[in-house]
Amino acid sequence: MDILQVENLTKKFGLYKAVNNITFSLKEGEILGILGPNGAGKTTTIQMLLGVLTPTSGEISYFGKSLHQHKEEILEQVNFSSTYTKLPDNLTVLENLTFISYLYDIKNRKERITKLVDLFNLSNLMHLQGSDLSAGQMTRLNLAKAFINYPKVLLLDEPTASLDPDVADFIRKFLLEEQKKFQVSIIITSHNMAEVEEVCDRVIFIDQGRIIANDTPEGLAKTIDTSHVELLVKDGLKRTVEFCHEKGMEYEIKGRYIVIDTKEEDIPVLLYGLMEKGVYYDEIAIEKPTLEDYFLQVVKQKHEGSSD
Amino acid sequence: MFIMKHSLNRWSDMIYWPILDLLIWGLTIKYVTAFSSEPQKMIASFIVGMLLWTFVWRAQYEVSVSILEDLWSRNLINLFVSPLTFWEFISAFIIIGILKAGVGFVIASSVAFVLYKVNMFVLGFYLVPFVVLLFMTGWLVGFFVGGLILRYGTKVEQFAWSMVYLISPFSAIYYPLSILPNWAQIVAKFIPTSYIFEGSREVIEKGILDPKKILYCFILNCIYMVLAIFFMRKSFDKILQKGLVKVY
Numbered sequence: 001m002d003i004l005q006v007e008n009l010t011k012k013f014g015l016y017k018a019v020n021n022i023t024f025s026l027k028e029g030e031i032l033g034i035l036g037p038n039g040a041g042k043t044t045t046i047q048m049l050l051g052v053l054t055p056t057s058g059e060i061s062y063f064g065k066s067l068h069q070h071k072e073e074i075l076e077q078v079n080f081s082s083t084y085t086k087l088p089d090n091l092t093v094l095e096n097l098t099f100i101s102y103l104y105d106i107k108n109r110k111e112r113i114t115k116l117v118d119l120f121n122l123s124n125l126m127h128l129q130g131s132d133l134s135a136g137q138m139t140r141l142n143l144a145k146a147f148i149n150y151p152k153v154l155l156l157d158e159p160t161a162s163l164d165p166d167v168a169d170f171i172r173k174f175l176l177e178e179q180k181k182f183q184v185s186i187i188i189t190s191h192n193m194a195e196v197e198e199v200c201d202r203v204i205f206i207d208q209g210r211i212i213a214n215d216t217p218e219g220l221a222k223t224i225d226t227s228h229v230e231l232l233v234k235d236g237l238k239r240t241v242e243f244c245h246e247k248g249m250e251y252e253i254k255g256r257y258i259v260i261d262t263k264e265e266d267i268p269v270l271l272y273g274l275m276e277k278g279v280y281y282d283e284i285a286i287e288k289p290t291l292e293d294y295f296l297q298v299v300k301q302k303h304e305g306s307s308d
Numbered sequence: 309m310f311i312m313k314h315s316l317n318r319w320s321d322m323i324y325w326p327i328l329d330l331l332i333w334g335l336t337i338k339y340v341t342a343f344s345s346e347p348q349k350m351i352a353s354f355i356v357g358m359l360l361w362t363f364v365w366r367a368q369y370e371v372s373v374s375i376l377e378d379l380w381s382r383n384l385i386n387l388f389v390s391p392l393t394f395w396e397f398i399s400a401f402i403i404i405g406i407l408k409a410g411v412g413f414v415i416a417s418s419v420a421f422v423l424y425k426v427n428m429f430v431l432g433f434y435l436v437p438f439v440v441l442l443f444m445t446g447w448l449v450g451f452f453v454g455g456l457i458l459r460y461g462t463k464v465e466q467f468a469w470s471m472v473y474l475i476s477p478f479s480a481i482y483y484p485l486s487i488l489p490n491w492a493q494i495v496a497k498f499i500p501t502s503y504i505f506e507g508s509r510e511v512i513e514k515g516i517l518d519p520k521k522i523l524y525c526f527i528l529n530c531i532y533m534v535l536a537i538f539f540m541r542k543s544f545d546k547i548l549q550k551g552l553v554k555v556y
Contacts, residue, residue: 013550044551050389053551072391080389088381103390145386 003028003153003185004049009058011044011209018044020209021058026153029183031175033190033200033217035291037299041209042189043084046155049187050080062153076105081146082157086138089130093122093141096130097148104149116144119174121167135162143171147178154178156188160195168192172199193292197221203291207298217291224289224297229260229267236279243273264288331477339483346513353509355426357481359416360508363409363439364479364501365472367446370405371398372453372468379462394544402447409443431511437522438504444529445500446472448536455540458547480505500528 004026011019019041026032034042047053049060051071060067062074087096097116101109117123120140125133133141139162146154159175160168176199178184190196196203197217205213205220213220233240233256240258244251249270250261262270267286274281340350378384387397417428431438453467478492479501485493496502503525507517 047551052385052388052548054545054548072393075389075391078389085385086382087386088383090381100386100390103387103392105391 001028002026003063004187005059005061005064006049007059009045009048009060010056011041011048011053012056017209019048019055019206022206022209022211024204024211024214026185026187028185029179030202031179031186031188031200033188033196033203034206035189035193035196035203035295036206037295040206042206043157044209045206046080046082046157046187046189049155050078051075076149077152078155079146079149079151079153080155080157081139081142081159083139083142083159083161084157085142087130087141087145092127092129093117093133094126096141097144100145101148106149112148112150116147119147120144136164136167139163140167150182152184154184154186156186158190159188160190160192168195175199193290193295197291205294205298212298213294220294221289221291224293225263226261226289226293227264227267228287229262229270230283230285230287231258231260231274231281232256232283233258234280234282236274236277239277240274240279243270243277243279247273328473328477332482335477335487336482339487349513351424352426352430353512354482355420355424356428356431356508356512357505359413359420359428360438360442360505361476361479361481362412362416363442364446364449366409366412367402367405367443368450368453368472369446369468370408371401371447371450372457372471374401374404375454375457376462376465376468379457394541398451398540401450405447405450406443431508434507434511434517438508441504441522441525441529442501444526444533445475448529448533449475451533451536451540455536455543458540458543475499475501478502484509498528500525500532503528 002025006025007023009019009022010017022041022045024032034045036042044053048055049067051067051074062078065074067074087100091099094113094117097113098109101113106112117126120143122137122140122144125137125141130138130141139159143156143159146156156175160171163171172195175186175188179186186199188196188200200217203213203215203217203220204211213223215223231240237253237258240260241251241253243249244260247262247266247270249266252259260270336354378387413428420426420428429435449472453471456464456467478488478496478499480488480496481501485496485502485506488496503521507521510521511517
């Protein structure tokens with residue numbers, strides 16, 4: 001069942017089209033990643049989904065109801081967190097969560113706040129003001145705020161940016177747990193491709209305001225046919241480089257390692273060719289294409305396009 | 309000098325406040341020297357005027373500075389991604405304004421009684437419509453300033469403190485309207501608060517009040533209130549066109 005439906009959504013700022021006629025949906029319990037280079041239209045899309053930016057045209061509906069016509073009813077079941085917004089600096093963690101809780105129809109306020117404070121490891125910060133929190137602590141507070149109303153749909157803009165790796169890992173696991181337990185539908189934007197691959201069921205890729213791909217992270221990665229072959233060359237690095245030049249393969253030397261980009265079906269040709277040239281290597285690692293490769297390819301194509 | 313170019317605050321510090329002080333206190337002194345036969349009544353009208361003005365100021369301040377504080381703390385986005393409506397947002401400021409003004413009034417009027425033997429209740433039941441109408445004027449100025457702040461951001465934050473004082477010379481808080489030059493008396497006819505302060509002096513001096521003053525003030529307040537709310541709502545719609553996150 002589609003919990004969110006976006007149809008022909010467009011946002012113009014003057015003549016500039018920040019979002020250009022995009023259509024997508026979000027299923028119940030699905031985690032959808034919105035990816036794209038800077039300025040692609042991700043944040044603009046999120047803002048329109050939250051009702052804090054009026055679309056130029058198009059329709060957004062949650063739970064089968066128009067956001068425009070049923071805004072308050074819908075926002076009761078939606079929440080948001082972003083690294084780029086913050087809660088008031090002059091309120092304590094507890095005051096911030098209490099004040100936010102009063103914006104929603106929550107029955108067990110105290111219990112909910114206590115649970116979230118524990119979950120996001122904010123218990124010892126309860127009486128600290130926002131101005132005394134580190135960026136990571138503020139991000140955790142923002143996330144606790146986002147879960148306060150038991151949201152059915154959660155919009156997260158770069159939720160783990162500025163967090164330590166262990167905390168970011170905890171957040172990802174927490175999101176997956178919430179999805180499983182409560183069928184929370186989540187839209188997430190992130191520049192961390194590994195994170196998107198880990199948590200997202202599906203990804204839409206936006207570039208210049210348009211959706212250019214809509215697939216699973218694996219599906220998008222598969223559209224790239226270049227694998228990375230990493231070798232620790234013991235003898236014959238020069239000959240390896242020569243071979244790459246001959247075959248037109250791209251490579252990068254990283255200390256004692258060389259990373260060669262080649263199509264998956266050409267890997268045997270590469271290995272056989274190196275053997276013929278008498279190259280000896282100690283270690284070999286073959287990395288299949290990832291979402292990051294897809295992202296980099298789109299950005300590369302964009303730059304090539306703009307320089308033509 | 310470069311800062312001056314971009315800062316309304318600096319210009320208002322340099323020009324607005326000195327001129328305003330000069331106008332108000334100059335006119336007040338003129339009144340004192342011309343009508344000093346009944347000093348006790350004059351003191352009463354000063355103190356009462358001062359206390360009544362706090363209602364206008366507090367009502368305006370609470371609306372516009374609260375919006376400004378949400379803007380400074382980048383809290384607007386948190387508020388408007390919640391089910392909070394625009395009208396609930398505004399109502400909260402109004403309620404807080406009434407509470408704060410109430411507390412402030414009780415304290416200030418007690419101090420006025422103890423120090424100057426001026427009893428605010430000399431106005432009798434007229435105090436009720438006076439306070440309600442002064443609140444209305446304060447709110448409408450607050451809504452107008454709130455609209456400006458939403459539209460232009462912190463560039464115009466100085467209006468949050470200064471805008472209401474723009475009507476003070478024409479409100480005749482400390483002196484009667486007759487002290488003002490003719491052109492200013494015409495302007496004062498369009499300022500709702502002028503009817504209240506003039507009326508309060510009438511009550512203190514003669515113990516009666518022309519009910520037309522209440523009526524005119526109410527009509528003007530209603531007209532300006534509709535315009536101010538319309539302007540603020542339009543400003544809010546405008547920031548929704550630009551995007552709250554983008555603007556703040």
